Amino acid sequence: MVIAFKNETFRDDFTFSNSPAAIRRFPFPFHEDKYMYSVNIEPHVPGPKGSVYEFPIDIDEHYVSEMRDRELVLKADPGRCQALPHMMTAQWDMLELLMTSMARDYPEHFSLTQDGDRWHWINRPLGIDQKFTFGDVKTLPYEPMEYIGRQCQGDFSIQDQRDGQLWMDAGIITTQADWSLDFDIGMNFFEWHGPVPLAHQAGVFDRALKFLMNLQHGRPVRRLNWTMTINPRLDTSPENYHKWGVDRTTVTPENVGDKVHLRVELQGLWRLPRSNTILFSIRCYMIKMRELVTVPKWGRRLPRVLRTLPPELVDYKGLTRYRDTTLEWLSKYDDGAPTTLGCGPD
Secondary structure, rough: OOOOOOOOOOOOOOOOOOOHHHHOOOOOOHHHHOOOOOOOOOOOOOOOOOOOOOOOOOOOOOOOHHHHHHHHHHOOOOOEEEEEEEHHHHHHHHHHHHHHHHHHHHOEEEEEEEEEEEOOOOEEOOOOOEEOOOOOHOOOOOOOOHHHHOOOOHHHHHHHHEOOEEEEEEEOOOOOOOOOHHHHOOOOOOOOOOOOOOOOOOHHHHHHHHHHHHHOOOOEEEEEEEEEEEEEOOOOOOHHHHHHHHHOOOOOOOHHHHHHEEEEEEEEEOOOOOOOOOEEEEEEEEHHHHHHHOHHOOOOOOHHHHHHHHHHHHHHHHOOHHHHHHHHHHHHOOOOOHHHHHHHHO
């Protein structure tokens, strides 16, 4: 499968868009006409051909442009990639998982040859041809997590498991929805989820932690999370709030269709074999309202979901300033017809 990679931007002139095929495979996160926090974890097993679930690591038409944007973020702020000293084995675990997955599932674009600890990695879309010794940091231009993280869509954090807790002790995070690796690194599971409303009272995080502490190697899991973004900006970090926060005040009835984006994270979790840590992938997908409503079911469902959100979630997800304007724009796509259960477009 040869992917036609687009040349687009996620800042300044914002030329990002989804092809019709990318719209159809978008991971719409609402299986019914309302939403509330839940653990919503399922096995990360192969899904339908062509879907974002087909392979463990999803590579799509935005790959080259997203990697270019990541390079810009890391150049401006190297602190977006950090690892505590005891996480080196976990870094190599992550590199192996991503390289083997990408080479196996996208052989037209990536290849990996292994001769003992002598590895040869080729990334054709980015023009990379690297021979290195697995386990020897000196044979790579960056530490393992950063090296492969610069070549794979989505953010990644690695959680160490000790003292009955998970600790965020490493990560490469450049496309986050308003949270900071620099602030969260070294925190435990409950600490970095502290700001989330309602879910703590509902026991969501207690159940999630118990589940993840028992995650087994070879049995990854996944879930979807969502928010909304004004303009197709990947880097909505607290560090750059001064650049994107004001965007929320710019939504008008005339520009909703192109400025307001549904932002969905496909989150995968793997138990890593050598380090016994957990790799947490956060793959970001965005779709503008004008694209989303080309799928009638989604055009009906999204306004129903937004209309019934608890006030705490509206505030937490940063929707307060523009939710009503967005709802008014979307309302013409909701004819009142019933929607079928499930997230798919049909």
